[in-house]
Amino acid sequence: MKKSLLLALLALGSTSAHALFLCTSPDGKTSYQDMPCPTQPTKAANNPVAAKTLTPQVAQDTVDRFFATFSQRDQVALVKYLSSDFRLVSQDEAGKKRVFQRGQAEVMLQSAAGALKKYKLDKRCADPTPDGDSFTIQCDMKEQWSVANRQGTSTTRNVIRVKLEGGYGVLASITELPTAKP
Numbered sequence: 001m002k003k004s005l006l007l008a009l010l011a012l013g014s015t016s017a018h019a020l021f022l023c024t025s026p027d028g029k030t031s032y033q034d035m036p037c038p039t040q041p042t043k044a045a046n047n048p049v050a051a052k053t054l055t056p057q058v059a060q061d062t063v064d065r066f067f068a069t070f071s072q073r074d075q076v077a078l079v080k081y082l083s084s085d086f087r088l089v090s091q092d093e094a095g096k097k098r099v100f101q102r103g104q105a106e107v108m109l110q111s112a113a114g115a116l117k118k119y120k121l122d123k124r125c126a127d128p129t130p131d132g133d134s135f136t137i138q139c140d141m142k143e144q145w146s147v148a149n150r151q152g153t154s155t156t157r158n159v160i161r162v163k164l165e166g167g168y169g170v171l172a173s174i175t176e177l178p179t180a181k182p
Contacts, residue, residue, distance in 0.1 A: 032115070032148070046077035048168040056128040059135035059162040062169035063125065071119050075110045082106060083165050089175040118146040134163035134172055140179070155179050 025031075046069040051058045066081045088105040090098045100108065122142045128135035137160045144153050157179050161172040 043072075043074070043077075046072065046074045048080050048170055050167055051164060051169055052167070054133070054135060054162070054164045054169065056135060058164075058169045059128040059137060060125070062162045062171065063137055063139070063160055066171060067121055067123065070109070070113050071121060073113045073116055073119075075113050078109055078113055079106050080168075081171050082109075083163060083170040083172045086171060087173045089173065091175065091177050093178045112147075115147045116145060117148070118144070120144040128162070131161060134161050136161050 046065065049058050049061045049065060062081070066078075069077050069081065082102055082105065084102065086102040086105055088100040088108065090100075120143070123139045124141075125137050125139040128137045139158045139160060140155070141158055142153070142155045145151065157177045159173075159175040159177065161174075162169055163172045164170070
């Protein structure tokens with residue numbers, strides 16, 4: 001299994017102590033810094049889905065908006081999608097899991113989104129399935145990315161759990177599973 005962008009950045013050490021952000025000034029110059037870039041107001045399309053009840057459509061829209069927000073490098077809106085008890089889990093072929101709680105995952109996501117020069121995602125998701133008070137969506141994802149002078153491609157299977165919190169669809173967890181070898 002090739003690692004996702006987030007776990008590749010963790011392995012490179014860029015998220016171990018501080019986030020890394022690629023910022024573009026109004027005149028088009030880019031620089032890396034350890035603090036979030038000055039932000040433009042978040043686009044309305046990048047905000048989580050408001051909902052009174054969780055439906056399959058709300059769950060799917062939440063997942064779609066989360067990845068669109070990530071692709072647009074909107075570091076402020078990105079973390080609005082994480083539930084208060086969010087977990088990012090990576091499982092290898094042997095079944096060993098690495099679990100990152102919300103705080104760690106937030107830094108990883110902001111770092112990854114902020115450091116991106118290029119990002120392309122091809123995701124294919126199954127229909128949302130009810131899971132207690134949440135919905136689970138399984139997505140096969142192929143990421144192509146460029147960060148600083150590194151480029152990569154990864155293929156992962158993600159199980160994403162979506163729930164309602166504070167009147168919005170949010171991610172309760174993302175579990176990255178090994179993909180079958182060709």
